[in-house]
Amino acid sequence: VLALAGLSVAALDAGDQDGAVRLARQAGQITDGIPGSVARWTSYVLTVVLVEVGDLAAAEPVCAATLARSRDAGDLWNQVALLAMLVTLDLEAGRIQDATAHLREALQLDTRTGDWNETGNALDRCGLLCAATGRFAEAVTVWTAHAALMRHPETPEWPPDVRRRQGPLGQARQALEPDRARAAEERGAAMTMATAAEYALLLTAPGPPQPAAQGPGKLSARECELVTLVARGRTDAQIAAQVHISIRTVRSHLDRIRDKTGCRR
Numbered sequence: 001v002l003a004l005a006g007l008s009v010a011a012l013d014a015g016d017q018d019g020a021v022r023l024a025r026q027a028g029q030i031t032d033g034i035p036g037s038v039a040r041w042t043s044y045v046l047t048v049v050l051v052e053v054g055d056l057a058a059a060e061p062v063c064a065a066t067l068a069r070s071r072d073a074g075d076l077w078n079q080v081a082l083l084a085m086l087v088t089l090d091l092e093a094g095r096i097q098d099a100t101a102h103l104r105e106a107l108q109l110d111t112r113t114g115d116w117n118e119t120g121n122a123l124d125r126c127g128l129l130c131a132a133t134g135r136f137a138e139a140v141t142v143w144t145a146h147a148a149l150m151r152h153p154e155t156p157e158w159p160p161d162v163r164r165r166q167g168p169l170g171q172a173r174q175a176l177e178p179d180r181a182r183a184a185e186e187r188g189a190a191m192t193m194a195t196a197a198e199y200a201l202l203l204t205a206p207g208p209p210q211p212a213a214q215g216p217g218k219l220s221a222r223e224c225e226l227v228t229l230v231a232r233g234r235t236d237a238q239i240a241a242q243v244h245i246s247i248r249t250v251r252s253h254l255d256r257i258r259d260k261t262g263c264r265r
Contacts, residue, residue, distance in 0.1 A: 001027050001038060001042055005027045005041075007023050008023035008024040008045060011023055017053040017246065021055075028042045028043060036075070037077070040069055040075055043065075044066060044082055044085070047063040050062065051088060056092055063082055063085050064086070066082055067079060077113055080113060083102050083103070083106035084106055084121045087099045087103045087125040087129070088128075090102060094219060094260075096133060099132075100129060103122060103200075104201065107197055107204065110197060116193055122197070122200060123143075123146040123200055124161055126142045126200040127139045127142040127146065131165075131169070131221055137176060137180055138184075140176065141187045142196070143165060143169055144189050145187075146188075146196070148189050167221070219257060223256070226243070227257060
């Protein structure tokens with residue numbers, strides 16, 4: 001099971017999206033003699049793969065069902081990992097309040113597990129949430145803290161996470177005056193992991209509903225970015241190269257944009 005899951009991730013890194021999904025599903029079909037935590041982790045891997053190939057409709061029920069099983073089993077590690085993926089799915093669907101609640105739950109569980117890697121994942125999602133809600137200084141602070149704290153050569157960061165934040169991070173910096181951007185970066189660079197986690201908890205504290213990302217309907221930040229590129233006459237291939245995703249994922253995003261907006265062209 002572990003070998004199949006590892007091969008699935010390797011296939012994804014190599015650009016073999018169909019192979020990645022096939023291998024992840026194959027790993028999940030082996031159940032005899034497999035510890036429950038490993039079976040749930042395999043479903044987490046399948047969720048990650050489905051998100052990265054752009055099949056969010058298939059990823060969401062897998063993620064939700066596995067999260068429910070992890071809660072029932074008291075499996076904190078898998079809960080944190082799955083909650084981070086659910087935040088990604090929430091943001092892609094424009095569900096800002098759900099993303100905030102799921103991120104806060106992940107951060108609170110992180111304090112119990114002490115897993116710095118998962119705390120780093122939560123910080124990354126916090127930056128996405130802040131960028132999606134127009135809190136650009138906070139996004140830059142969180143992402144700078146994340147970058148400073150996650151410099152571990154032996155465990156390089158997951159490339160899709162790096163690509164996912166490139167556009168929003170650039171937009172956040174452009175939206176700030178140079179002095180504000182520099183101050184935000186200095187705050188983040190000075191944070192310890194504990195301070196950064198506490199800061200993220202403050203940013204996700206219950207309060208008035210956060211405004212949705214600017215743009216038509218309930219489009220996510222990534223979807224607004226793609227609409228802009230389409231409006232500039234970019235082809236699917238050019239968009240894929242510019243935002244560092246596959247052509248298939250671009251087309252999947254554009255299909256969802258058409259569904260959300262009711263526009264067919």
